Amino acid sequence: MSDPLYAQQSDFWYRFAQDKLAVSGGLIVISLFMLSFLAPYISPCDPTAIDARHVLTAPSTKHLFGTDDLGRDVLSRVLMGAGISLKVGFFAVGISVLIGVLLGSIAGYYGKFIDMVIMRFVDTMLCIPSFFLIITLIALFEPSIWIIMIVIGATSWMGVARLIRAEFLSLKQREFVLAARAAGAGDLRIIFMHILPNALAPVLVYATLGIASAILIESALSFLGIGVQPPTPSWGNILTAGKDNIEIAWWLSLFPGLAILITVLGYNLLGEGIRDSLDPRLR
Amino acid sequence: MLHYLFKRIMAMIPMLIGITMISFAIIHIAPGSPADLLIQMNPKASPDAKARLRAYYGLDKPLPVQYYYWLKRIAVLDFGFSFSPDGRKVADKIFERMPVTVTLNVLSLLLIMAVALPLGILSSMYQHSFLDKCSTVFVFLGFAWPSFWLALLLMMLFGVKLGWLPISGLTSLNHDTLSLLGMAADYARHLLLPVLVSAFGGLAGMSRYVRSSMLEVIRQDYIITARAKGLEERSIIYRHALRNALLPIITLLGLSVPGLIGGSVIFETIFSIPGMGQLFWASAMSRDYPLIMGMLVIGSGLTLMGNLIADLSYALADPRIRVK
Numbered sequence: 001m002s003d004p005l006y007a008q009q010s011d012f013w014y015r016f017a018q019d020k021l022a023v024s025g026g027l028i029v030i031s032l033f034m035l036s037f038l039a040p041y042i043s044p045c046d047p048t049a050i051d052a053r054h055v056l057t058a059p060s061t062k063h064l065f066g067t068d069d070l071g072r073d074v075l076s077r078v079l080m081g082a083g084i085s086l087k088v089g090f091f092a093v094g095i096s097v098l099i100g101v102l103l104g105s106i107a108g109y110y111g112k113f114i115d116m117v118i119m120r121f122v123d124t125m126l127c128i129p130s131f132f133l134i135i136t137l138i139a140l141f142e143p144s145i146w147i148i149m150i151v152i153g154a155t156s157w158m159g160v161a162r163l164i165r166a167e168f169l170s171l172k173q174r175e176f177v178l179a180a181r182a183a184g185a186g187d188l189r190i191i192f193m194h195i196l197p198n199a200l201a202p203v204l205v206y207a208t209l210g211i212a213s214a215i216l217i218e219s220a221l222s223f224l225g226i227g228v229q230p231p232t233p234s235w236g237n238i239l240t241a242g243k244d245n246i247e248i249a250w251w252l253s254l255f256p257g258l259a260i261l262i263t264v265l266g267y268n269l270l271g272e273g274i275r276d277s278l279d280p281r282l283r
Numbered sequence: 284m285l286h287y288l289f290k291r292i293m294a295m296i297p298m299l300i301g302i303t304m305i306s307f308a309i310i311h312i313a314p315g316s317p318a319d320l321l322i323q324m325n326p327k328a329s330p331d332a333k334a335r336l337r338a339y340y341g342l343d344k345p346l347p348v349q350y351y352y353w354l355k356r357i358a359v360l361d362f363g364f365s366f367s368p369d370g371r372k373v374a375d376k377i378f379e380r381m382p383v384t385v386t387l388n389v390l391s392l393l394l395i396m397a398v399a400l401p402l403g404i405l406s407s408m409y410q411h412s413f414l415d416k417c418s419t420v421f422v423f424l425g426f427a428w429p430s431f432w433l434a435l436l437l438m439m440l441f442g443v444k445l446g447w448l449p450i451s452g453l454t455s456l457n458h459d460t461l462s463l464l465g466m467a468a469d470y471a472r473h474l475l476l477p478v479l480v481s482a483f484g485g486l487a488g489m490s491r492y493v494r495s496s497m498l499e500v501i502r503q504d505y506i507i508t509a510r511a512k513g514l515e516e517r518s519i520i521y522r523h524a525l526r527n528a529l530l531p532i533i534t535l536l537g538l539s540v541p542g543l544i545g546g547s548v549i550f551e552t553i554f555s556i557p558g559m560g561q562l563f564w565a566s567a568m569s570r571d572y573p574l575i576m577g578m579l580v581i582g583s584g585l586t587l588m589g590n591l592i593a594d595l596s597y598a599l600a601d602p603r604i605r606v607k
Binding site for chain 2: 216224
């Protein structure tokens with residue numbers, strides 16, 4: 001096993017396995033995935049079935065998390081919400097990584113004027129309060145789960161762009177790039193086949209933490225009423241019902257909030273763990 | 284220093300232009316134009332009136348020309364009139380809301396610094412201690428805790444269960460009848476929960492940052508020198524390490540402005556506080572185009588100001604920046 005790449009990777013896994021917090025983050029994320037896939041099979045009730053006779057009933061053995069203002073089973077809705085959150089998190093981050101990688105590598109590789117224009121654009125986007133931008137965009141279009149993913153992605157790519165650009169600035173000076181160019185590789189080939197694979201590790205950390213923040217933003221938007229629209233359950237919009245019934249139904253506020261907290265915590269722990277294991281000096 | 288100030292302000296100009304371009308573009312790529320919306324609201328409008336309206340908004344001209352006209356007006360802070368029934372000037376509506384939001388954010392920043400500084404310093408001084416571990420747990424929870432959920436829980440506890448604090452608005456119904464001191468206490472009671480909630484999220488980030496910044500500084504050669512020449516620990520930490528560790532915090536404070544302004548939408552909506560965030564929310568929900576554009580530009584302008592102030596304070600504190 002003298003392959004240096006292999007040695008690096010096994011180092012990574014070794015350090016990762018040593019980090020209790022990182023491993024527990026990973027376990028949380030894996031269990032969330034399983035829960036969201038199993039949700040349709042393990043949910044005790046239909047998450048959208050309205051039951052007018054059992055409105056706002058407190059947690060019991062029949063409804064472990066109680067029922068909401070329309071008599072729907074909160075446990076089933078929270079379980080179903082897991083899938084929605086993961087979907088929003090992954091797609092939004094996918095979009096933001098796509099935009100960030102594209103603009104960052106162009107800026108870093110070509111430099112000069114193109115770099116200046118793109119980085120000015122990044123600075124400007126960072127100046128506009130992103131929550132204002134998100135709300136404006138959603139209000140102008142119709143709120144739907146797709147619009148939310150696109151809007152969150154389109155307002156959170158700036159960090160990735162900066163990261164990738166910085167990596168490109170240093171990587172493009174290396175010998176292997178020179179060698180590739182000498183061998184006659186074109187710009188596109190050098191960018192995507194040679195430099196980009198070497199620049200992606202820090203993006204992994206950024207993306208993991210990004211999923212956490214995308215889930216937080218989605219739940220905030222759904223809580224405010226412009227996110228995922230009922231009857232589709234989302235942790236945010238269950239909390240809205242919690243706020244409306246704040247004086248009588250504590251369970252409506254407690255469980256979905258806990259779900260968000262644990263999910264975001266899991267991704268944050270995982271992301272920080274990956275960062276520390278990739279580069280132990282940063283610890 | 285003046286030269287530096289001039290340079291920083293010049294660098295702001297392309298950013299300002301960028302901000303206006305993005306705000307303008309967003310409103311104009313959206314389906315339906317401002318004039319269409321006004322016309323929809325008044326089905327009796329004659330074709331003649333529609334044409335006049337389009338001309339007023341410059342919609343009969345090409346986009347770049349529209350942008351130029353709009354830019355010329357907002358250069359003197361003329362954002363036009365709100366579409367809402369009161370039809371007031373956009374600038375007036377925004378500026379009357381600004382003090383509430385700025386006060387709330389300044390208070391929460393003060394609270395953040397008051398807690399994060401000692402917490403960060405202590406956990407860096409006693410790295411890996413019990414206190415350090417507790418603060419790490421707190422930091423992770425703080426990052427993951429949705430602020431609106433915290434607001435909800437605190438409202439439930441202090442507002443509903445215990446009944447100690449009001450859960451909405453800025454003043455009580457009998458506010459005007461109170462004495463001066465009573466009025467101040469009334470404001471304080473109403474602001475306590477919102478400030479607590481908005482500080483909580485920032486608290487985690489800030490105390491972690493103070494800690495890692497301190498840890499980095501403590502490893503520097505000049506700290507070893509200070510130890511070697513026999514200075515006592517207090518003096519090493521507070522006179523030598525802390526001052527240097529705090530420098531990057533200034534930049535961080537500047538960078539947190541857009542998040543604070545954006546976050547105010549959530550707090551002000553939950554606690555029904557009549558500030559910029561609530562105004563923005565109302566304007567977005569009613570598609571009040573002039574107000575939305577005004578808020579985007581002014582909100583970003585505030586961010587630019589925050590960054591400028593941070594840059595200048597950094598330069599004042601650190602002579603190396605000025606010379607460069």
